[in-house]
Amino acid sequence: MENIEKKPIVKFKVITIFPDFFKPMLEYGVFSRAYKKGLISFETIDLRDFTNDNYKSVDDEPYGGGSGMVFKPVPLGKAIKKAKSKKETKVVYLTPSGRVFNSDIAKELAKEEELVFICGRYEGIDQRIVDLYVDYEVSIGDYVISGGEPAAMVVIDAIARHVEGVVKEMESVVKDSFYDGLLDYPHYTRPETYNGRKVPEVLLSGDHKRIELWREKMKLVETLTKRPDLLEKAKLTQTQKKLLTEIKEQLRKLT
Ligand code: 6GU
Numbered sequence: 001m002e003n004i005e006k007k008p009i010v011k012f013k014v015i016t017i018f019p020d021f022f023k024p025m026l027e028y029g030v031f032s033r034a035y036k037k038g039l040i041s042f043e044t045i046d047l048r049d050f051t052n053d054n055y056k057s058v059d060d061e062p063y064g065g066g067s068g069m070v071f072k073p074v075p076l077g078k079a080i081k082k083a084k085s086k087k088e089t090k091v092v093y094l095t096p097s098g099r100v101f102n103s104d105i106a107k108e109l110a111k112e113e114e115l116v117f118i119c120g121r122y123e124g125i126d127q128r129i130v131d132l133y134v135d136y137e138v139s140i141g142d143y144v145i146s147g148g149e150p151a152a153m154v155v156i157d158a159i160a161r162h163v164e165g166v167v168k169e170m171e172s173v174v175k176d177s178f179y180d181g182l183l184d185y186p187h188y189t190r191p192e193t194y195n196g197r198k199v200p201e202v203l204l205s206g207d208h209k210r211i212e213l214w215r216e217k218m219k220l221v222e223t224l225t226k227r228p229d230l231l232e233k234a235k236l237t238q239t240q241k242k243l244l245t246e247i248k249e250q251l252r253k254l255t
Contacts, residue, residue, distance in 0.1 A: 068123030094148030098137035110162035119148030181234035
């Protein structure tokens with residue numbers, strides 16, 4: 001595979017009031033394997049360790065009144081300073097007000113050596129923390145979840161997949177949905193007939209050129225029918241443009 005940039009190891013550090021939330025990530029699956037192999041490092045930082053009152057309070061009422069609580073700047077600022085081992089370290093704040101996370105952001109962040117994540121709860125964090133320390137505000141979609149922790153897991157997993165060696169075959173990352181801005185082609189495995197439905201004949205042909213072409217075409221069909229918005233942004237190759245014209249022509253004839 002050409003054009004796969006070599007990535008350095010990435011250190012993930014997560015500031016949270018629920019460090020145990022992240023334990024399963026280190027126990028199961030691709031991320032855990034990469035962690036155990038030392039390809040990535042992962043550390044949680046308990047925000048309560050940076051409080052100095054008996055109640056270990058991390059939040060307070062918002063100035064100006066209103067509902068909800070806000071993460072206080074003092075403990076959070078201390079936690080961020082502790083987490084960053086150098087001043088170039090990027091800080092990512094998980095918030096529904098952020099830029100919607102995607103494969104391009106994942107690839108970009110995978111080039112960093114160290115990343116600090118802030119998981120918010122309640123109404124959010126003091127704005128001065130955002131202004132002073134945050135480099136990226138990231139959301140995982142247009143809905144609200146109760147805290148940044150599941151969002152951090154999603155984002156960290158997606159970034160780790162772009163780090164060299166994390167996914168056994170970089171080829172499968174390159175072929176994943178979204179790597180080139182398109183959805184993936186459909187996949188089939190044994191048996192050849194399931195509930196009366198046969199696997200597409202081309203996949204049984206052994207003709208690798210034809211299979212490759214079918215898959216390229218199906219990626220376009222999938223994207224055109226399910227996520228046409230992606231096609232507008234995708235940088236298509238000449239072959240893909242030609243295939244797309246053919247597909248649209250065939251669809252026109254059907255309707
Ligand atoms: Cl990053 N956090 C929260 N609390 N809700 C979200 C989100 C993040 N992204 C989408 N919804």
